[in-house]
Amino acid sequence: MTVVLLIEDDQSIADMISIYLSEDQYTVYCANDGMQAKQLFQEHDPDVVILDLMLPDANGIDLCRYFRESSSVPILIVSAKNEVSERVHALQTGADDYLCKPFSMRELAARTSALLRRSAMPVHSQRNAPAVVIKSVPMKDIVVDLEKRCIFLHNHPVDTTFSEFEIMKNFWLNPGKVFSREELLNKIRGIDSFVTERSVDVHITNLRKKVEIDPKEPKHIKTVWGVGYKFEI
CATH class of the missing domain: 1.10.10.10 (Winged helix-like DNA-binding domain superfamily/Winged helix DNA-binding domain)
Known part of the structure; x- marks a missing residue:
């Protein structure tokens, strides 16, 4: 089962995302602040993180940086901030994608699936596919x-x-x-x-x-x- 860590302080949005992704066979753990997010991240080792930038006790960018220091997990930022500078800053910090609010649940699910599809994690679309193993080849330094x-x-x-x-x-x-x-x-x-x-x-x-x-x-x-x-x- 693919695990999603959703970090969103707006309960109505969190509920809507959780229901939609759960229907798509994801296991969703929700955090409404930075402290709870760090705890759930350690407990459940998620396959993908969906992170709102504006949280009551933490800056989403700092939280993104915290996750990136110890993990290469795909991180999707969702935020009402739609300036190019904000998106670039998030990507520079370690985010893998950025989705501006308001957004459709269908687009959110598509982006989540795209991130998982590109990662090494097994997702529902890949589980029955034959494993492909590619060895590394030395290339100087x-x-x-x-x-x-x-x-x-x-x-x-x-x-x-x-x-x-x-x-x-x-x-x-x-x-x-x-x-x-x-x-x-x-x-x-x-x-x-x-x-x-x-x-x-x-x-x-x-x-x-x-x-x-x-x-x-x-x-x-x-x-x-x-x-x-x-x-x-």
Whole structure:
């Protein structure tokens, strides 16, 4: 059973989301403040987190950062704040998607499913599919272990968000291939998700900070001007 941690202080919205996702065969645990959210996160190890930014006792961005420090769980932000700066800030902090209120339950469910579909977690749409195991292959100073969903830099693990790893995985499996921003966006979120291509640039910038010796002069993650990005050995 796929576990969703829903963090929402508006009880009517929380009830509506819980009922809708439960009907879609998710197990939903609800928290209405930051303290309860941290407790439920530790107790239930959720497969995906749906997080409202405005909470009575905590800043949602700080809570997102707290989750990201110890986990690569997909995080979907839901918020009435619809400014581009707010969305970019959330993505930079570690969120994987951002949905502005008001939203339809159908769209929320689609985005949740898209995040789970792109993760390594088994979801109801994948449970009967044959397992595919892909071994990692050493590539000089960077190694991507696809089974463990971990990037190693000089044999040291690098913490990444769900979306950062998905981008790196596609680079790793297709060295030298040029990906447009739209292609990367579709691969990490699914074509049913509404986010701007600017978010891909944010993830690339964060990846470079984590795996490049000099992020301003990247050796591996290259910009192809006017097209997108590629990964070089």
